[in-house]
Amino acid sequence: MNLSLIDWLIMLVYFIFVLGIGFALKRYMRTSNDFFLAGRSIPAWVCGLAFISANLGAQEVIGMAASGAKYGIITSHFYWIGAIPAMLFVGIFMMPFYYGSKARSVPEYLRLRFDEKTRAVNAFSFACMTVLSSGISMYAMALLIETLGLLHGIVPDAWIFHVSVFLSAIIVLGYIFLGGLTSAIYNEVLQFFLIVAGFAPLVWIGLRNVGGWQGIKHTLPANMTHSWKGMAHASTNTLGVEWFGLVMGLGFVLSFGYWCTDFLVIQRAMAADSETSARKVPLIAALPKMIFPFLVILPGLIAVSVTSHMAGTGSAKEKNSVILSGAQSAESKDLHLPATTPQPLDDAHPHGIIPVKIDPVNGQPVLNADGTPVYNYDLAIPVMLLHFFPTGILGLGLTALLASFMSGMAGNVTAFNTVWTYDIYQAYINKRATDAHYLWMGRMATIGGVALSIAAAYLVTNFNNIMDALQLVFSIVNAPLFATFLLGMFWKRTTGHAAFTGLLSGTAAALLHHGLTIPANATPGIHGGWIHIIHTYPSDMAQNFWTAIFAFSVNFLVTIAISLVTAPRPEHELVGLVYSLTPKPVETHLSWYQKPATLAITVLAILIVLNLVFA
């Protein structure tokens, strides 16, 4: 790839600002509270944009476009069903307890509400997952830089991967070490605007090229341009999931489990300057989140519509049966789903300008068993950038891409350093240190977190199947979580022993379900069926959604059952932690348009309209 001076200059400006913000904020980092919670002083809109940006990591941008190219607009379910309802719920109902309880982290809320052991389970599993996620982000970024040949000619080819890993690590480390959570949040806001600025013209020019949405509809098969078509049955839509599994598994269990309990995003809301602001954070974030399918999924759809149209063949019918494998799963970042083994869409699935997957070892195209080429859908956005952007704005597009990688990484690192310092170090290692010591420990944890992420990135590099394995672990740990929080916040009878046992049984149920079922066309092993096969799912997305549904239900029932036979905590201890014992947030000083509920209803209305338009 040939970049000119102007492209490099634009990227350089970005990196100077990223680190500059860290330096500018350094003088405000005086207590651990400043470092880990941004002094609880950030306005709602800033936290809201950071909330969405922290989640918008590498896998999301790359994966959603890839999934858009493979499955079509149906991918938007991961946003419209798989995120928005949960974001509204956490803002309206759960945030008063997170923010109002004065807990400094999500695991700390669990200790206040339940007990030490429940916190410990959550803190340790969360700390491990953040480090692994940020390692995966780092790996994906380095792999992309290597594939695009971004540093080609500047550093020796063999070193590009390593240089990319260490460069990104040092930059993220730099600005978090200096400015803590505030620095991460500020950079996430910057990244948010750059991502929009970089991708919006891409979508605009791409749509012009393919003749707008109507042109795409004309070119692509109908099942790629309708989000609800064929959802009645798993075999009639591209995801291989029926509507019940989608709505319950993705829309309820996995999505609520992520958005309502994951400290990575909740931390951004906890940094808000008041409880009302904190409640608005996820609601404000929901607005751009609803629009993001147009920025990240649409480029994928455009990429598969492009060539056939330009070449004037008038038809996108290709003879290749595209069976994809190994492509990094799309959906996974958000919800920690295992990588899917995608379905063959149909024989006429177009691939547009998507390049053929190249084997990194021998440089030959990867072929299926039947000799047809495998397309590298992960490159949908990068090839779109190269295809449509002239030099100059190309620098901006690449900056946007790098920004998305960095924001995902930084989000994980700030969540890690907080959970490590408050929920592991302060809780179990050194209980009575000074605040200055914890501030110091936070900085050290930042270094440690980045170092562990690098280790994780190399772990992913060296073991082929580890990506699948990690995403499996994520989904198994994440799946039962929401039941614990739901019962904890809304049923005062729930006890600590019950929460702890329920959480473990939920995880066990997820494992058991995974061991007993298998997606179609998979061999027993990492994809399931390692105990005994009693059920076969049409796709591994369906398997994953049902694993989550089982894990949630088991946790829910076990927690209720054990709560009924163990002694509950006295009610006065639970004020501020449980819905029925906490005074409702006072909103009388707010005008109707300032109330979180108004915002939530607006979001819901737009959501319904979007679903109807793209049904």
Added chain:
Amino acid sequence: MGLDIRIPLGLIFLLIGGLMSVYGLITRNAADIYEKSMGINLNLAWGLIMFVFGLIMFIVGRRQKWQDDPVNPRPWQQGNRPNMH
């Protein structure tokens, strides 16, 4: 925090938008560069939009500094503030 995010946000858009506009202006007659973007000078057009956005953010950020907000003093201003300089 004492730094309004809109100031750095405005500045980065002013700079990147400015760079792109100037480059777009210089290359406005270079048809081969803009063949990719269907003959549209994306650098000039989008650069100017970014520049204007940056300007608005910067001006709003300068005018409404959080430090100067009399209604809602930020937490770090309350109590005894240690001398940082």
